[in-house]
Amino acid sequence: MSMSNKRKKIDNILQGITYLAASVAVVTLSLIFIFVFRNGAGLVNFGLITNDYHAKYYNGGIEEVVSFSQTSKPDFLGDDDFYSEKWGIALSDDLNREGKQIIVVSYVAKDSPLNNMYDRNNQDNQYFNIEEGNIVTSISFFDKNSALSMFGAKNMIDELDNSDMFREIIFSSLGGGIRGSLITTLYVIGLTLLFALPIGIFTAIYLNEFAKKNRVTNTIRSMIEMLTGVPSIIFGLMGLAVFVPLTVKYTPADSANLLSGSLTLAVILLPVIIRSTEESLKVVPDDFRFASLALGANSTQTTFKVVLPSSLPGILTATLLAIGRIIGESAALIFAIGTAVKDDVSIFGKSTTLAVNIWSLMTDEPANIELASTIAIIILMIVLILNVAVKLLSRNFIKRFE
Amino acid sequence: MNVDVFEIKNLDLYYGPLQALKDVNINIERNKVTALIGPSGCGKSTFLRCLNRMNDLIDVCKIEGEVLYREKNVYERTYDVISLRTKVGMVFQKPNPFPMSIYDNIAYGPRCQGIKSKTELDSIVETSLKKAALWDEVKDRLKNSAMGLSGGQQQRLCIARAIAMEPEVILMDEPTSALDPIATLKIEQLITELKKNYTIIIVTHSMQQAARISDNTAFFLTGELVEYDKTDLIFSTPKKIKTEEYITGRFG
Numbered sequence: 073m074s075m076s077n078k079r080k081k082i083d084n085i086l087q088g089i090t091y092l093a094a095s096v097a098v099v100t101l102s103l104i105f106i107f108v109f110r111n112g113a114g115l116v117n118f119g120l121i122t123n124d125y126h127a128k129y130y131n132g133g134i135e136e137v138v139s140f141s142q143t144s145k146p147d148f149l150g151d152d153d154f155y156s157e158k159w160g161i162a163l164s165d166d167l168n169r170e171g172k173q174i175i176v177v178s179y180v181a182k183d184s185p186l187n188n189m190y191d192r193n194n195q196d197n198q199y200f201n202i203e204e205g206n207i208v209t210s211i212s213f214f215d216k217n218s219a220l221s222m223f224g225a226k227n228m229i230d231e232l233d234n235s236d237m238f239r240e241i242i243f244s245s246l247g248g249g250i251r252g253s254l255i256t257t258l259y260v261i262g263l264t265l266l267f268a269l270p271i272g273i274f275t276a277i278y279l280n281e282f283a284k285k286n287r288v289t290n291t292i293r294s295m296i297e298m299l300t301g302v303p304s305i306i307f308g309l310m311g312l313a314v315f316v317p318l319t320v321k322y323t324p325a326d327s328a329n330l331l332s333g334s335l336t337l338a339v340i341l342l343p344v345i346i347r348s349t350e351e352s353l354k355v356v357p358d359d360f361r362f363a364s365l366a367l368g369a370n371s372t373q374t375t376f377k378v379v380l381p382s383s384l385p386g387i388l389t390a391t392l393l394a395i396g397r398i399i400g401e402s403a404a405l406i407f408a409i410g411t412a413v414k415d416d417v418s419i420f421g422k423s424t425t426l427a428v429n430i431w432s433l434m435t436d437e438p439a440n441i442e443l444a445s446t447i448a449i450i451i452l453m454i455v456l457i458l459n460v461a462v463k464l465l466s467r468n469f470i471k472r473f474e
Numbered sequence: 475m476n477v478d479v480f481e482i483k484n485l486d487l488y489y490g491p492l493q494a495l496k497d498v499n500i501n502i503e504r505n506k507v508t509a510l511i512g513p514s515g516c517g518k519s520t521f522l523r524c525l526n527r528m529n530d531l532i533d534v535c536k537i538e539g540e541v542l543y544r545e546k547n548v549y550e551r552t553y554d555v556i557s558l559r560t561k562v563g564m565v566f567q568k569p570n571p572f573p574m575s576i577y578d579n580i581a582y583g584p585r586c587q588g589i590k591s592k593t594e595l596d597s598i599v600e601t602s603l604k605k606a607a608l609w610d611e612v613k614d615r616l617k618n619s620a621m622g623l624s625g626g627q628q629q630r631l632c633i634a635r636a637i638a639m640e641p642e643v644i645l646m647d648e649p650t651s652a653l654d655p656i657a658t659l660k661i662e663q664l665i666t667e668l669k670k671n672y673t674i675i676i677v678t679h680s681m682q683q684a685a686r687i688s689d690n691t692a693f694f695l696t697g698e699l700v701e702y703d704k705t706d707l708i709f710s711t712p713k714k715i716k717t718e719e720y721i722t723g724r725f726g
C-alpha cells in the first residue's frame with residue numbers, strides 16, 4: 073500500500089513537471105506575441121504597406137494670386153477638419169508614427185491657388201501642388217510670424233485666411249512606410265528560391281536516387297549536413313567576399329545588392345533544402361520504385377514520374393521552411409544586401425528586407441520600437457499565411473492520392 | 475516452336491557471403507501456370523526476381539549461371555533489361571498501385587515506352603482492365619485515385635498494369651497473401667483466365683492455391699530446387715521424401 077502511494081506521488085510530481093514546462097513555454101511565447109502586438113498594433117494600416125519610408129520635403133512658394141478659391145467646405149469634412157475657403161485647403165491635427173503632433177492636409181479644392189505653386193528649391197518646377205495626406209510643417213508670411221505645426225491646424229488656417237499672400241509653405245509626404253522593404257523581401261524570396269530550389273532538389277535526387285551508396289556519397293552528405301549548422305553571419309561574410317564582388321563585376325551593381333543577397337541566402341538554404349528533400353524522397357516506399365522498374369521504366373522515368381510526385385508534399389514543406397528562413401534572416405543580409413532602407417527597389421541596388429529593416433530601426437537614435445514591432449507583426453502575418461497555404465496545398469495533395 | 479519460355483541452367487545466386495540459390499535447373503513451359511512453393515527463405519521469391527532481373531537492384535547480389543529467355547541469356551552484359559521487363563511483367567506481394575488515377579496507373583507503362591496518342595492509350599486502358607476483370611467496377615471512375623480502391627481491386631489493377639505492357643510472362647510474388655478469401659478467389663479465377671494468353675509463374679505459400687491453379691509445381695528448399703513436376707503428380711505421388719513431408723504439413 074505504502075509502495076503504491078509512493079509511486080502515485082512520483083507520478084504526480086513527474087506529471088506536474090510536464091504541466092509546468094508546457095505552461096512556461098506557452099506563457100513565454102504568448103508574452104512575446106503580446107509585447108509585439110501591443111507595441112506595433114497601433115501603426116498597422118494599409119498606408120504603412122504602400123507608403124515610402126523616406127518622406128519627401130517640399131518648399132512651395134506662390135508668385136501672385138490671380139483668383140482665390142470659390143469652393144465652400146465640402147460635406148464630407150468633419151468638425152476636426154479646419155477649412156480655409158479662401159485658399160481651398162482643409163487641415164487637421166494628427167499624430168505621426170513617433171507620436172509627435174503633426175498637421176495633415178485632408179482636402180485640397182480643385183480651384184485652390186495652392187495647386188499652382190512653384191518649387192522654391194527648383195524654380196523650373198511649375199504647377200507644383202500640395203496633396204491630400206501631405207504633412208504641413210510650417211507656413212511663413214512676409215508680414216507676420218510663421219504658423220508652425222506646434223500651434224495646431226486651426227491656428228494655421230486662421231493665419232492663412234487673414235493673409236492674401238505667404239512666403240513659403242513647407243510640407244512633406246508621409247514617410248515611415250515599409251513598401252520598399254516589403255518589395256525587397258518579395259524579390260529576395262523569389263530570387264533565392266529561383267537559385268536554391270532547382271539546385272537543392274536535383275542534388276537531393278542525385279544523392280538519394282542515382283548516387284552509388286558508397287563512402288564518397290556519404291562524405292558529401294555529411295558535409296552538407298555540417299553546413300546546416302554554420303552560423304549565417306559566416307555565410308554573410310562569404311557573400312560579402314564572393315558574391316558582392318562577382319555581382320559588382322558582372323552586373324550594373326556597384327555595391328552590396330539584392331542579387332548578391334539572394335545568392336548568399338541561396339547558399340544558406342541549399343543544405344536545408346537538400347536535406348528535407350532527401351528526407352521526403354526516402355519516405356517514398358520502394359514498392360513504387362520496384363513497380364515502376366518492373367514495368368520497363370528506366371530509373372530516370374521512375375524518379376521523375378513516380379518518386380518525385382510522391383514526395384511533393386515534403387518538398388513543399390521544405391520550400392515553406394526555406395521561405396520562413398528567408399524572411400527571418402538578418403545577420404547574413406546585413407553584409408550581403410546592405411542596411412539602407414530604400415523606396416526604389418532594384419535588383420542591382422542596395423536595399424533591405426523587412427527583417428533587416430527592423431535591425432536598422434532598432435539601431436537608429438532613438439530606436440523606433442513601435443515601427444519595428446509593426447514590421448514584426450507583418451512578418452508574423454506573412455509566415456502565418458504561408459503556413460496555412462502550404463497546409464491546405466499538401467492536404468489537397470494527400471487527399472488526391474490516398 | 476520451343477514450348478519453354480525460360481530455361482534456367484546452373485543458376486547460383488549469392489547475397490554477399492550467403493548463397494541463396496544453389497545450382498537451379500528448371501524449364502518454364504509456355505502458357506502454363508507454374509507455381510513455386512517452399513518454406514519462407516527457401517529462395518523461391520529470389521528465383522522469381524532473377525527472371526526479370528529485379529535482383530539487379532540489390533547491390534550485394536551476385537549471379538552465376540544462365541537464365542535463357544527465348545534462348546537468350548538475360549544476364550548477358552549487352553542484354554536490354556528494359557525490353558526484358560516489358561516482356562516479363564511482375565505483380566508484387568503487396569498491392570502497389572502508384573499514387574495516381576486508375577487511368578494513369580495503367581497508362582504508365584505504355585507512356586514510358588513513348589506511347590502518347592490518347593486514343594491508343596484509351597484502348598490499352600480499357601482492354602487491360604477488361605482482361606483483369608476490373609473494367610466493370612472502375613469504368614466510371616478512371617480519373618479517381620487508385621488509392622481509393624479495395625485491396626483486391628488494387629491487386630487486379632496491378633495485374634492490369636502489367637498486362638498493359640502486353641507481356642509474354644507474368645511473374646506473381648505471392649499476389650494474394652495480403653488479400654481476403656473472396657479477393658483471393660477472384661485473383662485465382664483471373665489467373666486461370668489469363669493462362670490462355672500468358673505464361674504465369676506464381677510464388678505462393680498456400681499449397682491449396684498451388685494445387686488449384688497451377689499446371690506445374692516447383693518445390694524449393696534452402697535454395698535448392700528439390701522437385702519439379704506436373705502439379706497433380708507433386709501433390710499425389712511426390713518422388714522426394716522432403717516434398718512429401720512439406721506438402722503433408724510435417725514442416726515449413
